[in-house]
Amino acid sequence: xxxxxxxxxxxxxxRGQQVTLRCxxxxxxxxxxxxxxxxxxxxxxxxxxxxxxxxxxxxxPPRFSGLxxxxxxxxxxxxxxxxxxxxxxxxxxxxxxxxxxxxxxxxRLTVL
Amino acid sequence: QxxxxxxxxxxxxxxxxxxxxxxxxxxxxxxxxxxxxQFPGKGPxxxxxxxxxxxxxxxxxxxxSFNKSAKQFSLHIMDSQPGDxxxxxxxxxxxxxxxxxxGTTVTVRA
Numbered sequence: 001x002x003x004x005x006x007x008x009x010x011x012x013x014x015r016g017q018q019v020t021l022r023c024x025x026x027x028x029x030x031x032x033x034x035x036x037x038x039x040x041x042x043x044x045x046x047x048x049x050x051x052x053x054x055x056x057x058x059x060x061p062p063r064f065s066g067l068x069x070x071x072x073x074x075x076x077x078x079x080x081x082x083x084x085x086x087x088x089x090x091x092x093x094x095x096x097x098x099x100x101x102x103x104x105x106x107x108r109l110t111v112l
Numbered sequence: 113q114x115x116x117x118x119x120x121x122x123x124x125x126x127x128x129x130x131x132x133x134x135x136x137x138x139x140x141x142x143x144x145x146x147x148x149x150q151f152p153g154k155g156p157x158x159x160x161x162x163x164x165x166x167x168x169x170x171x172x173x174x175x176x177s178f179n180k181s182a183k184q185f186s187l188h189i190m191d192s193q194p195g196d197x198x199x200x201x202x203x204x205x206x207x208x209x210x211x212x213x214x215g216t217t218v219t220v221r222a
Contacts, residue, residue: 004155006155033208033209033210035210040214040215041214041215042116042118042201042203042212042213042214042215043156043201043210043212044212045209045210045211048208048209055208056207056208056209058209090155090156092210099143099144099146099205100144100146100158100161101158101210102158103148103155103156103157103158104155105153105154105155106154106155
């Protein structure tokens with residue numbers, strides 16, 4: 001069984017740029033959620049995708065967007081990067097309707 | 113606002129001692145309460161979880177105590193080991209998402 005994988009591991013961008021982060025869900029999982037974890041804080045829910053559609057969204061602006069593909073992998077896109085977007089971005093996969101989520105190792109984004 | 117409040121922010125315990133982390137919530141719609149362990153540079157790993165119809169759950173050295181009427185739950189780490197040094201997050205689930213506490217950094221001194 002393959003766990004959740006994310007790429008890249010680290011990324012450095014400058015303010016105003018755009019970034020795409022990628023996630024492959026755990027084998028058999030059809031739902032992907034994205035979380036933002038600022039340094040020293042708990043993860044904050046961004047959104048969830050199921051059947052290639054957004055299934056719920058946290059308190060994040062529209063410049064945070066996502067995609068889910070037929071193989072259940074997912075992308076997180078962030079436009080017009082701001083300094084406060086610097087964080088660890090975590091992807092979690094699960095089965096729809098189930099509350100147990102398994103997290104990937106995260107992508108560390110630094111915005112300069 | 114923080115939907116799950118976690119304390120303490122950090123704690124130091126001697127090897128073999130007991131670590132206790134507490135969490136409180138207000139939203140009665142929460143129906144699943146997991147604890148995650150996170151090492152530096154890694155993603156959170158599910159440690160143990162409980163549902164509100166159970167007052168206690170034990171897995172190895174880790175025990176969750178749950179008080180539904182007080183809307184509080186806690187993690188006890190028995191016989192703490194240096195390898196337990198990590199940040200621990202409580203969380204609560206409703207509908208489709210987890211709400212996390214701010215985390216507790218546990219340091220186990222040998």
